[in-house]
Amino acid sequence: MTNHSLPRPSRPSIAPPTGPLPSLPVAKSRSSNVSPASRTTLLPASGIASRAVSSSALPQRPIQKTHTYSSSTVPTLRADDSPAGPLPAGKTLRKTVSIGSFPQPPKSRTSSHPPSPLSASSTPYSDSMSQRISSASKPPSRTGSIKKPRVSNVGGGRGLLGKSPLSPPSFLNGSGESVAVETGHLSLPSPPQSRNSSAQGSYATSATTFEDIGDDEARGRSDTQNADRNSTLKDGKGNVIVSVRVRPDVGAKDSKQELEWEVNNKQSLIAYKGREGGDYYYDNVFDTQDNNARVYDGAAKRLVRRVMEGYHGTVFAYGMTGTGKTFSMQGTATNPGVIPLAITDIFSYIRETPHREFLLRVSYLEIYNEKIHDLLAGPIVGMNGQPAAQEEIKLREDSKRGVHATPLNEEIVQSPTQLLRVIARGDNARRVAGTQFNARSSRSHAVVQIVVESRERGASGSLKDSKRSAIAPGGVRVSTLSLIDLAGSEKAAENKERRTEGSHINKSLLTLGTVIGRLSSDKDKAASDKDKASKEKHLPYRDSKLTRLLQPALSGNSLVSILCTIQIGASGSIAAANSHTGETLNTLKFASRAKNNIVSHAKKAEESVGAAGDPGSRALLDRYRIEIQELRKQLEEQHKAKESKKVDEERERDEEEEKARELEDKQRHEEQMLEMQLARTALKERIEHLNRLILSSKSLGVNNGRSFSSMSLTRGSVMSNVGGDLRPNSIRSSGSHATLEVPGQRSSQSPLSPVPLDGSEEEDSLGENGDGTATQAVQIQALQTDLADKNRYIATLEKRLLQARRSSHSRVSMSLTHKVAGGSEDGGLIATIAEKDAEISNLRAQLEDKERMIAALTSARKKSEAAQELASDGSPGSRRTSHQRSEGSNGSFAKGSPSPISPKSVAPDPKPERNIEDVTRMLDEMISKQVDSVRANSLGSVRRTSLPHDSNNTRRSSLRPVSEGLAREAS
Numbered sequence: 009m010t011n012h013s014l015p016r017p018s019r020p021s022i023a024p025p026t027g028p029l030p031s032l033p034v035a036k037s038r039s040s041n042v043s044p045a046s047r048t049t050l051l052p053a054s055g056i057a058s059r060a061v062s063s064s065a066l067p068q069r070p071i072q073k074t075h076t077y078s079s080s081t082v083p084t085l086r087a088d089d090s091p092a093g094p095l096p097a098g099k100t101l102r103k104t105v106s107i108g109s110f111p112q113p114p115k116s117r118t119s120s121h122p123p124s125p126l127s128a129s130s131t132p133y134s135d136s137m138s139q140r141i142s143s144a145s146k147p148p149s150r151t152g153s154i155k156k157p158r159v160s161n162v163g164g165g166r167g168l169l170g171k172s173p174l175s176p177p178s179f180l181n182g183s184g185e186s187v188a189v190e191t192g193h194l195s196l197p198s199p200p201q202s203r204n205s206s207a208q209g210s211y212a213t214s215a216t217t218f219e220d221i222g223d224d225e226a227r228g229r230s231d232t233q234n235a236d237r238n239s240t241l242k243d244g245k246g247n248v249i250v251s252v253r254v255r256p257d258v259g260a261k262d263s264k265q266e267l268e269w270e271v272n273n274k275q276s277l278i279a280y281k282g283r284e285g286g287d288y289y290y291d292n293v294f295d296t297q298d299n300n301a302r303v304y305d306g307a308a309k310r311l312v313r314r315v316m317e318g319y320h321g322t323v324f325a326y327g328m329t330g331t332g333k334t335f336s337m338q339g340t341a342t343n344p345g346v347i348p349l350a351i352t353d354i355f356s357y358i359r360e361t362p363h364r365e366f367l368l369r370v371s372y373l374e375i376y377n378e379k380i381h382d383l384l385a386g387p388i389v390g391m392n393g394q395p396a397a398q399e400e401i402k403l404r405e406d407s408k409r410g411v412h413a414t415p416l417n418e419e420i421v422q423s424p425t426q427l428l429r430v431i432a433r434g435d436n437a438r439r440v441a442g443t444q445f446n447a448r449s450s451r452s453h454a455v456v457q458i459v460v461e462s463r464e465r466g467a468s469g470s471l472k473d474s475k476r477s478a479i480a481p482g483g484v485r486v487s488t489l490s491l492i493d494l495a496g497s498e499k500a501a502e503n504k505e506r507r508t509e510g511s512h513i514n515k516s517l518l519t520l521g522t523v524i525g526r527l528s529s530d531k532d533k534a535a536s537d538k539d540k541a542s543k544e545k546h547l548p549y550r551d552s553k554l555t556r557l558l559q560p561a562l563s564g565n566s567l568v569s570i571l572c573t574i575q576i577g578a579s580g581s582i583a584a585a586n587s588h589t590g591e592t593l594n595t596l597k598f599a600s601r602a603k604n605n606i607v608s609h610a611k612k613a614e615e616s617v618g619a620a621g622d623p624g625s626r627a628l629l630d631r632y633r634i635e636i637q638e639l640r641k642q643l644e645e646q647h648k649a650k651e652s653k654k655v656d657e658e659r660e661r662d663e664e665e666e667k668a669r670e671l672e673d674k675q676r677h678e679e680q681m682l683e684m685q686l687a688r689t690a691l692k693e694r695i696e697h698l699n700r701l702i703l704s705s706k707s708l709g710v711n712n713g714r715s716f717s718s719m720s721l722t723r724g725s726v727m728s729n730v731g732g733d734l735r736p737n738s739i740r741s742s743g744s745h746a747t748l749e750v751p752g753q754r755s756s757q758s759p760l761s762p763v764p765l766d767g768s769e770e771e772d773s774l775g776e777n778g779d780g781t782a783t784q785a786v787q788i789q790a791l792q793t794d795l796a797d798k799n800r801y802i803a804t805l806e807k808r809l810l811q812a813r814r815s816s817h818s819r820v821s822m823s824l825t826h827k828v829a830g831g832s833e834d835g836g837l838i839a840t841i842a843e844k845d846a847e848i849s850n851l852r853a854q855l856e857d858k859e860r861m862i863a864a865l866t867s868a869r870k871k872s873e874a875a876q877e878l879a880s881d882g883s884p885g886s887r888r889t890s891h892q893r894s895e896g897s898n899g900s901f902a903k904g905s906p907s908p909i910s911p912k913s914v915a916p917d918p919k920p921e922r923n924i925e926d927v928t929r930m931l932d933e934m935i936s937k938q939v940d941s942v943r944a945n946s947l948g949s950v951r952r953t954s955l956p957h958d959s960n961n962t963r964r965s966s967l968r969p970v971s972e973g974l975a976r977e978a979s
C-alpha cells in the first residue's frame with residue numbers, strides 16, 4: 009500500500025505564525041474530532057502516502073487527484089464527542105428545508121455506499137474495516153498510488169460529515185456517507201477546465217442538483233461518490249453549499265505538515281491525520297490546482313442562477329488571513345474570481361431570458377472596525393475642502409427589506425462592464441494593509457450586494473411591446489445576491505492599528521462562529537419557541553455588524569454558499585506550524601458546522617404587485633414603470649390639452665373670420681343700399697326735373713304743335729281745366745316732390761324745383777311779355793340747369809361707381825380665397841356694376857340729346873329774334889299780335905279760332921315759324937322719350953335683378969313697355 013505524498017512546500021515568503029493564532033469560535037462540543045474508537049483506519053506509521061508522480065511528469069490528466077498527507081499519529085473519532093451525544097436511531101442530524109429546484113444531488117451511475125462513520129457505534133467495525141481493506145486491496149491505480157486503509161468517522165462531530173445509517177441523507181453527501189474508501193491518489197495537476205459560461209451548464213455539489221453530468225465527469229468524480237449522491241437525489245436536497253479551497257503553497261514547504269493532510273477533491277474530502285484529526289467532507293473540495301473558474305462553477309454558479317430566478321443568495325469566503333479569500337472572490341485579470349464570473353452569468357441569464365425584464369442595482373459596503381462604510385460613496389469633501397467622514401451607515405430592519413444598511417448608494421447597472429467597473433471602484437476604496445501574513449490583507453469585511461428585480465414582459469413578450477406597455481402583467485420579483493469577502497482571522501499584530509483591526513475582525517468572526525454554532529440548537533428550539541426576541545437573544549446576531557448583516561442568510565431566508573479557504577503547509581517554528589494547523593482545523597470545523605447547522609428555507613421571492621405605489625418598496629422596476637406610466641399620461645394630457653387648445657384657437661379664428669365676413673357683408677350691403685338709395689334719389693330727382701320740363705313744354709303747347717300764342721292762350725284753360733280741347737298738362741302730383749330725398753340739392757341746384765303745380769309756374773314760363781321769346785329763354789335756362797344737374801349727378805354716380813368697384817375688387821379677391829358659396833353675390837355685384845355702367849352711358853346719351861336740344865333751342869331763339877326784329881321794322885302784324893294777345897288776355901278764345909301769331913295770318917316769314925315748330929316737335933319727342941326712359945328706369949330698378957344686363961339697348965327695349973304703360977296711365 010503506497011501513498012504518494014506531496015513534498016512539503018516551503019513558504020519563504022510567508023512566515024508561519026510565531027505565536028498561537030486566536031482560535032476561531034468553534035464549539036468544542038461540536039468538534040469534529042475523530043474518536044480513536046470510531047476511527048477504524050489503522051494506518052501503519054510507515055504507510056505515508058506521498059505524491060509519487062510529480063505533476064510535471066505526467067502530461068495527461070489524472071483520473072483522480074488526491075493529495076494525501078500522512079501523519080504518524082492517527083486521529084481518533086469519538087462518537088460521544090458530539091455535543092448531542094450519540095444520535096438515537098432515526099434522529100436526524102440536521103433539519104433542512106430545501107426547494108425542489110435548488111440543490112439536488114448529483115446523478116451517478118453506481119451506488120456504492122460506504123458505511124457511515126456514525127455507524128461505528130451501531131455497525132461493527134469489521135464492516136467498514138473489511139470495506140476499507142478490500143478497497144485497499146484493490147489493485148493500485150494507474151499511478152500506483154496506494155492509500156492506507158483508513159476509517160473516517162465524522163458522525164461524532166456535527167462539523168464532520170459522517171453519518172449513522174439511521175440518519176437521513178445529508179445535503180452534502182447525499183446519503184450521508186462517511187466515505188472511507190481508500191483510493192489511489194494521483195498527484196497530477198489537472199488541466200484547467202474550460203469554463204462553461206452558460207448558466208445552464210452549471211452543476212451542483214453533493215447538496216445540489218447536477219444538471220450537467222458531463223461537467224462532473226470532467227472533474228473525474230468517482231462513480232461511487234456520484235452514485236451515493238444520486239441515491240439522495242429525491243430526498244436529499246439542500247440549500248447550503250460548503251466548499252473548501254486549499255491554497256497552493258509557495259516557497260518552502262513543511263513536509264511534516266503536508267504528510268499529515270490529505271486533500272481529495274474527487275471525494276470532496278480533507279483528512280487530517282494529526283492530533284484531533286479526522287476526515288472532513290464538503291460539497292466541494294478544491295485543491296491547489298483548481299482555478300477560480302472551477303471554484304465558481306462548483307460553489308456559486310448554481311446559486312447565482314437561482315438568484316436570477318428569484319431566490320436570495322449569499323456567497324461568502326471565510327478563512328484565515330492570506331489563504332485566498334480575496335483571490336477567490338475577486339480573482340485576477342487572467343483568473344477572474346467568483347464576483348466577476350457571477351456578473352458574467354447574471355448577464356448571460358438575462359440574455360437567455362427574453363420573456364422577463366430585469367433591473368440590476370449594486371451596492372458595496374465594508375465593515376471596518378465595526379463601522380459600515382459605503383465603498384461607492386467616493387471621497388467626501390467637507391466645508392473646508394478637507395476630506396470629511398461619511399454619514400454613519402446604520403443597519404435597519406423592516407418587513408419589506410429585512411436587515412439592510414442605510415443610507416447606502418445603489419447604482420443601477422446595465423452591462424457587465426458597468427457592474428465590474430462599479431465593483432472595481434469599491435475594491436479600490438476598500439481598506440487593505442500589509443500584515444505579517446498578507447502583503448495586501450483585507451482589513452474589513454466587504455459586501456457586494458446585487459439586487460435583481462425582474463418581471464414578466466407583456467403578453468407578446470417582445471421587448472418592443474413591453475417597452476410600449478406601461479405595466480406588464482404580473483408583479484416584480486426582487487432577489488438579492490450578496491457576495492462577501494470576509495477579513496481573515498489573524499493573530500494579534502504588533503502594529504497597534506493592525507491589532508485594533510484584527511481584534512474587530514476576530515470579534516466579528518467569533519460572533520459569526522457562535523451564531524452558526526447555535527443555529528442547530530435554534531432549529532430544535534424553533535419548533536417550540538416562536539418568540540423572535542428570545543430567539544435573537546439566543547442567537548447573538550446583534551453582537552456584530554457582520555452577523556447582523558448576514559442574519560437573513562443565516563436564519564434561512566437565503567441560499568448560502570460558504571467558501572472556506574485554507575493553507576495546509578506552514579513553514580517556520582513548530583509552534584507556528586501547530587498554530588497554523590489549529591487555525592486550518594478551526595476553519596474546517598467552521599465549515600462543517602455551517603453546513604450542518606444552517607438551514608435554508610429559501611423560497612422564491614414573491615412577485616409583488618402594486619408595490620410600486622409604496623415608496624418604501626424595493627421594487628424600483630415597478631416604481632420606474634409607474635413613473636414612466638405617469639409621465640406618459642402627463643405627456644398625453646399635455647398633448648390633448650395642446651390639441652384642444654389648437655382646436656379652440658381654430659374655432660375662435662373661424663368665428664372671428666366669420667364675424668369679419670359678416671361685417672364685411674353688412675358693410676357691403678349698406679354700401680349697396682346707399683348706392684341704390686343715391687341712385688334712386690338721383691333718378692327721382694331727374695324724373696322730377698324732366699317732369700317739370702314736360703310740364704313746361706306742355707304748358708307751352710309744344711307737344712301739340714301749337715304756336716307760342718296759342719300756347720299762351722291755352723294757359724288759362726289749363727289753369728281752369730276748362731275746354732275739352734285742352735290737354736290735361738298737370739299730370740304731376742305733389743307726391744313726386746315728396747319722393748325727392750335730396751331737397752337741399754334740389755332747391756339749390758334747380759331753379760325750377762320750387763315750381764308749384766297750381767299753375768303759378770306758367771307765369772314764369774310765359775316770360776315777361778308772354779310772347780314766347782321769354783319762354784324759350786326760360787326753357788333754355790331750365791335745360792341748362794338740368795344739364796348741370798345731370799353732370800353733377802353723373803359725376804356723383806361715377807364717384808360712387810369707382811368706390812363700389814374698389815370695394816368690390818377687394819371683396820372679390822377676398823371671397824375667392826375663402827368663400828364657398830359666394831358666386832351669386834359676385835354675379836350680383838358685377839351685374840350692378842354693369843348696370844351702373846349702362847346707366848352712365850344712358851345718361852351720357854341723354855346728355856347729348858339735351859345738348860342737341862339746347863343747341864336747337866338756341867338757334868330757334870336766334871331765328872325767332874331775327875324774325876321779330878324784321879317784324880318790328882314796320883310790320884303791324886307784330887303790334888297786332890301784341891294787341892291781340894292783350895285782347896286775348898281779357899277774353900276767351902274759341903277753340904280753333906285763328907291765332908294772331910299764326911303763320912298763315914301774321915307770320916311775315918313762314919321759315920322761322922317752321923323752325924320753331926320743328927324744334928318744338930323735336931323737343932317734344934326727346935322729352936317724351938326721356939320721360940319714358942326715366943320712368944322705365946325708376947320702375948325697372950325694382951325688377952333689375954331679373955333683367956338681362958347684356959346691353960343698354962336690351963334693357964331699354966325691355967323697359968319700354970313698362971314706361972309706355974306708365975305713360976298711358978299718366979295720360
Ligand SMILES: Nc1ncnc2c1ncn2[C@@H]1O[C@H](COP(=O)(O)OP(=O)(O)OP(=O)(O)O)[C@@H](O)[C@H]1O
Nearest residue numbers: 255256329330331332333334335446449450495496
Ligand atoms: N489559489 C490560489 N492560487 C494562487 N495564489 C493564491 C491563491 N490563493 C491565494 N493566493 C495568493 O495569496 C495571497 C493572499 O491571498 P488573499 O489576499 O486572497 O488572501 P486573503 O484570504 O484574502 O487574506 P486576507 O484575509 O488577509 O485578506 C495573494 O497574493 C494571492 O494571490
